[in-house]
Amino acid sequence: DIQMTQSPSTLSASAGDRVTITCRASQSISRWLAWYQQKPGKVPKLLIYEASSSEGGVPSRFSGSGSGTEFTLTISSLQPDDTATYYCQHYNSFPLAFGGGTKVEIK
Amino acid sequence: EVQVVESGGGLVQPGRSLLLTCRTSGFTFRDHAISWVRQAPGKGLEWVGLSRSRIYGGVNEYAASVRGRFTISRDDSESTAWLQMNSLKTEDTAMYYCSRGLTVTGAKYWFDSWGQGTLVTVSS
Numbered sequence: 001d002i003q004m005t006q007s008p009s010t011l012s013a014s015a016g017d018r019v020t021i022t023c024r025a026s027q028s029i030s031r032w033l034a035w036y037q038q039k040p041g042k043v044p045k046l047l048i049y050e051a052s053s054s055e056g057g058v059p060s061r062f063s064g065s066g067s068g069t070e071f072t073l074t075i076s077s078l079q080p081d082d083t084a085t086y087y088c089q090h091y092n093s094f095p096l097a098f099g100g101g102t103k104v105e106i107k
Numbered sequence: 108e109v110q111v112v113e114s115g116g117g118l119v120q121p122g123r124s125l126l127l128t129c130r131t132s133g134f135t136f137r138d139h140a141i142s143w144v145r146q147a148p149g150k151g152l153e154w155v156g157l158s159r160s161r162i163y164g165g166v167n168e169y170a171a172s173v174r175g176r177f178t179i180s181r182d183d184s185e186s187t188a189w190l191q192m193n194s195l196k197t198e199d200t201a202m203y204y205c206s207r208g209l210t211v212t213g214a215k216y217w218f219d220s221w222g223q224g225t226l227v228t229v230s231s
Binding site for chain 2: 001024032034038043044045046049055062085087089091092094095096097098099100101
C-alpha cells in the first residue's frame with residue numbers, strides 16, 4: 001500500500017506570505033495526486049487534481065506541482081480565508097490514501 | 108447543481124449493523140463512481156471504499172480496515188448509494204462522507220463533490 005506523508009503538520013504564517021506544503025508518497029504515483037481544503041467544521045473541498053490541475057473556481061493563488069514521490073501545494077499570498085487543514089490524496093492505485101493533513105493558521 | 112446528501116448515522120452498539128444512504132442529484136449518477144470517506148473526531152480523512160460506475164465494470168474497492176464488514180451498493184435509477192456497515196467497532200466512530208468520484212481511466216479516482224456527512228458513533 002502507498003503511504004502519504006505531509007509536512008509540516010502545522011504551519012503559522014502572516015497574511016500575504018507565500019506558503020508551501022509538501023506531500024511525499026512512499027512509492028512513485030506519477031501525477032495521480034489531489035489536494036483538498038477543509039475549513040473548520042466544513043466539508044473537504046477539491047482544490048487540485050492530477051498534481052497541478054486546478055478545480056474550477058479555486059483562487060489562482062493556489063497551485064500544485066510535483067511528480068513521482070514529491071509534491072507541493074503553494075499558496076502564493078496567504079489570505080485569512082485560507083485558514084484550514086489541507087490534505088493530499090493519491091489515486092495511483094487501490095487502496096486510495098490521504099496524507100495526515102497540514103493545518104494552516106494565520107499569525 | 109451537484110448535490111450529495113448522506114443520512115442514516117446514529118449511535119450503535121459494537122457488533123451491530125448500520126446502513127448509510129447517499130442520495131444525489133444534479134449529475135448523471137450512473138456515469139460516476141461513488142466513494143465513502145470517513146473522519147474520526149479530531150482526526151484526518153480516511154478512504155473507506157468506492158463503487159465504480161457500470162461503465163467501468165461496477166466493481167467495488169475497500170480499505171483493508173473495513174473489507175469484509177462494509178459493503179457499498181448503488182441503484183443508478185434512484186441516483187442513490189448505500190454503505191452497509193456490519194460488525195461495527197468502536198474505531199469505526201466517525202463522520203462518514205459520500206463523494207462523487209471523477210476519473211479519466213476508470214482506474215484513477217479523485218473526488219469533487221462531497222456531502223455534509225453523517226455521524227456514526229459506535230459505543231456501548
